[in-house]
Amino acid sequence: MNIEERFLKYVSFDTQSDEYSNTTPSTFKQLELGKELVKEMLEIGIDDAHLDEFGIVYGTIKGNGGTGDVIGFIAHMDTSPDASGMNIKPQKVTNYDGSIIKLNNALNLSLDPEEFTSLKKMIGHDLITTDGTTLLGADDKAGVAIIMDLADYLYHHPEIKHNDIKIAFTPDEEVGRGADNFNVEKFNAKYAYTLDGGDICEYNYENFNAYSANVKITGKSIHPGNAKDKMVSAINVAIEFENMLPAQQKAYFTDGYDGFNHIHHLEGNCEEATLEYIIRNHNLSLAKKQINDFKRIKKYLDEKYGYELISLEINESYLNMAEIIKDNYYIIEKLEKAMKKLGIEAYASPIRGGTDGARLTYMGLPCPNIGTGGDNFHGPFEFVSLTMMKQSVEILKELVKE
Template sequence: MKRILERFIDYVQIDTESAEDAGVVPSTKGQFDLAHKLAEELKGLGAVNIKVDEHACVTAKVTSNLGSGKKAPSIGFIAHLDTAPDCSGKNVKPQVFENYDGGEIIINKEKDIVLNPKNTPELLDYVGNTIVTSDGTTLLGADNKAGIAIIIDALENIKNNPDIKHGDICIAFTPDEEVQGGAELFDIEGFGADFAFTIDGDGIGEFNHETFNAADAHVECKGVCIHPGAAKNKMINPIVLANEFLSALPRTEAPETTEGREGFYYVYEISGDTDVAKIDLLLRDFDRDSMENRMTFLRAIVAKINEKWGKDYVTIDIKTQYYNMNDFLEGQEHIIETAIEAYRQCNLEPRIVAVRGGTDGSTLSRRGLPTPNLFVGGHNYHSVSEFASVEAMEKAKDVVIKILELYAEKA
């Protein structure tokens, strides 16, 4: 069994599912379990300054081997510890399918969870590969334990091959990426990297230096409650107000009707009765001005409803979650250019994909650490049909090493 596969299977069996609204980072204890395990592994790989902080963030450094007089940038590689709360991460039971033949992969016959090129065309990129899935009762955890395995495997390769030249390598495994908590607390100055890469992407060959701009909106509708038998011209039903708000959202700008660089409004939770109704939704757009227009549009809907009913029965609170990382990479084009060259030298034609989501790199780039994103070879994240290719993980490891070598050559 390939070493990177052994590591990956080991990591995914540690429950690190994060939790929404926990009020503390990390949001779950299991992230500490994996953090301490990784800290021990880093000791055996020649890393120094190994630390697990109070938020379960693991940081370490592998010192440059360029010798005196040569200086390459300090490059960071980052993956996150947690798995998404959208789907259980407890008792993950990995399944390994060797030499994938291009047909069906039956993940769970009883639950009729099947991968095939009709519902998952990306599978055809991995014919002949070793494919890993869960047993269909949980997610797999390739997001982002494949990234962790890739980083650790790269460090082992570097330790065992001193002819691989590199500057200082800064390593971090971060908590609560899935619930957007860890990156804001990350000690960028203490990390010591000039720039970094998250290894948290999708299919083989993808490279990401753009993400959505993101905001979270909370709408509250209050009304006037009265016995329905005497309600004429008196009752103001919050559920009716909520329906008016929802009806004003453009149906062509929802997640299920958009793709590529198109933004959307995503209503993800509704609750209510005749006293109060609440709507929670997400706003996403790649362009900063377009995102501002989306916020203005929602506020205008609220204002129009209140004007109709003659009082401020509806309120809205909008908070920015993260920004498009590309807005903060201006003047740092060498990072993108060198990564693309590394892909090509590893016999991969890079596919530049704007991420319809966010990464820790979105927050870190905004905070001053430029951090684009490399692939891991995984798909169907946050679901029981998640899968990953072992060969794609190994290729991502090769890209990590090649990035280090390219910068070392320039030293």
């Protein structure tokens, strides 16, 4: 299979994860792709390929005389819960000419380069888009296809000498659990790279410090006809809570290194209401200030209404890997050297999100991120450049040679 065939095969598997599930992995349908990857890896020659009890695929491209570092490459198999990943109908655009790409006439959906400006860099590329009814799954099946293409290439080109190369494919990255059960000791690499980014000119070793906040409000439900001075509407308090957070820290006002508070789920009635937030900032001190805003608002509202109205739970999701990578910067220098050899004008940018690599870095496996050529992830405007996917394989080859 070539890389296009691999990618189209992998996106045919519905692997959407579920943040509300208590199972591991969160959806068992992810295991179907895992089993297929193990089968392909064994056919290639990766004889230790296996799917573990947590739904993680591991394998080793055995060394053939090289004496460099044992390095790893990692991608995730699941797709986002934000949009359907079922019955994906990819559409190919060959030698993109810079014009508007019609996705779905019935839904009046298009990719307009004036709106999605990254398309302007992709003139002449071969692209794969959605049909406007689902996401595509380039996040991160493009990364899976790139790693598998590398593995296949190396087994057919033994003249490229290398030490052991570790590969892994994780479930549940999109719901923040991709590294929960990752066995760093078994993986046994000195460092690794996740293939889970966008433009292949861009690499990442800075990400958000990430927290989740769960706000539960217990109101006092009274018949509205007799509510005066008695009712406390949990819904109204929820609105009050949200409006007390700094307006400039809403996600749609931020970019670059700006942090944000984002409410992604709200439900309730007069008696009870729940708000679910994600809290993000590249600067840990500023992230802690945002957390203190939540605590301050809870205290104020409890005092205002005269009882413990609000239950607040805040959990750490992942931290900024830059704090670890800066002490292992040679990993970035090797990546920059590999990209330079290929004539790629590389640049670092902060991830306005997270990858498995952020948590793996803090688990003892330094793990910056490399692009795959995808864009507009998690929705019907998602697309990927096959041209960039092939370039990403070349970057990995150069890293192996290093």
